[in-house]
Amino acid sequence: LILWTVTMIISCVLYSTIIFRYFEKRRLFRTAKRGRSVDEIELYDRARMSLSLHGMCCVAWTGITVVYFVTSAGHLFVPLSWTLFHDPAATIIGECFMDLVAKILYMALILEAHVAAFDEAKRANRRLAELRNTMSVVWENSSDTIAISVRKASGNVTTMISPSFFQPALIARQEENIDNISAVVLEISNIDTTNRKDITDWSKVNAKDLEGVGMRIIQKADFADIDLHSATRTNKFEPLNRNDPMSPRAISFVDMLSRAWRTKMDEIVFEHDAILQAGSSRTKFEVKLTRLEENAVVI
DSSP states (O other), X not given: OHHHHHHHHHHHHHHTHHHHHHHHHHHHXXXXXXXXXXXXXXXXXXXXXXHHHHHHHHHHHXXXXXXXXXXXXXXXXXXXXXXXXXXXXXXXXXXXXXXXXXXXXXXXXXHHHHHHHHOHHHHXXXXXXXXXXXXXXXXXXXXXXXXXXXXXXXXXXXXXXXXXXXXXXXXXXXXSOGXXXXXXXXXXXXXXXXXXXXXXXXXXXXXXXXXXXXEEEEEHHHHTTOOTTXXXXXXXXXXXXXXXXXXXXXXXXXXXXHHHHHOOOSEEEEEEEEEOSTTOOOEEEEEEXXXXXXXXXXX
């Protein structure tokens, strides 16, 4: 018994280093910066997942150790009425329970790592974020409209558009500090590439055409940190309505996106006509599409 006790104490002391090491790693991780480039973001995510796995090991292995002592020696400290602790199978029950808990915890981490590594929409978003930062000067000063569009696993399409396309509407909307607007983001739920029109006539647009399209205006102060994926979860998108001067141009751009996502070509130039006000003449847009990959295009 003495030898067993000494061995167990030494084992627990040696094991405790994993816990102290976890807290040391967590302290160092708090000083890490996420960065903006694809490589920096991936390195940060690897460190975060590594820390999560380390913490999960601490929880699971400590739980296994505690359950072992409770199920092995618990019957010495509780009355016979506590039948579970006096059951000869208590030890195997405890081990099976902790084995199940550990597998559930590890599976959650494995799924997160799988999504981070193999989700095409997220990989495209990371690449587009770096492209957006690289071309920020062109983005804000070009007279042509630039748009970056990402299709997610859910089928939703998130598109970030340079503000030049919406400038007349922003003025009509009496938006304050137009010069501080860096982008307009459209979130389209399950974009229908078959029933959209090649010509947008605002006078014929009905309420059903506005459904599933949300809009968000991004200020310059928020532009560098915007995440096209987290934007959906923050519920900051405004639904389109007929009284908003932005809606005709937003719907026109949705029709362009529909055609852009419908084509299978890597590069294509096409024209799109739009009547943005009832009784007004057509506005003709020349659209150039460049497909970066299956779930990412630049317009």
